[in-house]
Amino acid sequence: MTTIIECTLLDFDVEKGEWDGVAKPVTCRRAISPSGLPFCDYSLNPYSGCEHGCVYCYAPRMMHRDPSEWRVVGVKTNIVERLSRELPGIKGRLIVGTVTDPYQYAERRFLLTRRCLDVLSKSQMRVTIQTKSDLVTRDSTFIREMGADIHMGITTIDDRISKMTEPGAPLPSRRLAAIRTLVGEGVDVKVNIAPVMSTISGHETELAEAIADTGVGKAYVDGLNLRFTDTERLDRMGIAPSDESVTLVLDGLRERGVKTELFKEFVELYSIKNDLQ
């Protein structure tokens, strides 16, 4: 049985939502961190830890965190106040959700991402949001009005495979529906097909077709990078990188008019650690 730890430090108008995750209140020394990525100046992660529990996740090892604790969500109780203090005079590209999902289920309850976006909307930052959750549609009007873009992560269109590889994340069918909704609402949305794994072998065309059918205009594709990942677990599950699948996905998307970019070795580029506390 899972436990809900009430974060009594939060002074939020708590939205009731179905959520049975484990959370703990934490404080952060700073809200935004300089990013080592070439296309991003700053990063912001409203939560530490991530309930999605993806088997290919490299974040805990990269951050020197205990992987067995990664699904315990740290709710950064002071992040909104810190962000308000740090933003004046700063501008550039900021990515929300570089190492944890800002729209994981805890966000239904704690609203940190929504409140951070509210602060960011009054700043000079250009904002990108990375997520694997359809919860982002809750804030779509606000996101469109502030001119932010969304990168939705998809690794398979098979809900059964997703349940095994991304057990806590919303199913791909819900993510595809969310992309369709966002595109229809005029939100700038892209797809991150990352990582491409052997789990999609033989189904690359279906994946490309499903993504193209949402109406999205651009997709970023990345292979499975084994650095920092739990390779023993991947071996046990028979999951491996597949360059052939990467090529087939890229070709399938291009044939269907989706612009693509190969996002090679994301983790290698990620040289600066984000502040998770």
Ligand code: SF4
């Ligand atoms: S969504 Fe990202 S941060 Fe969360 S478990 Fe999956 S790979 Fe890790």
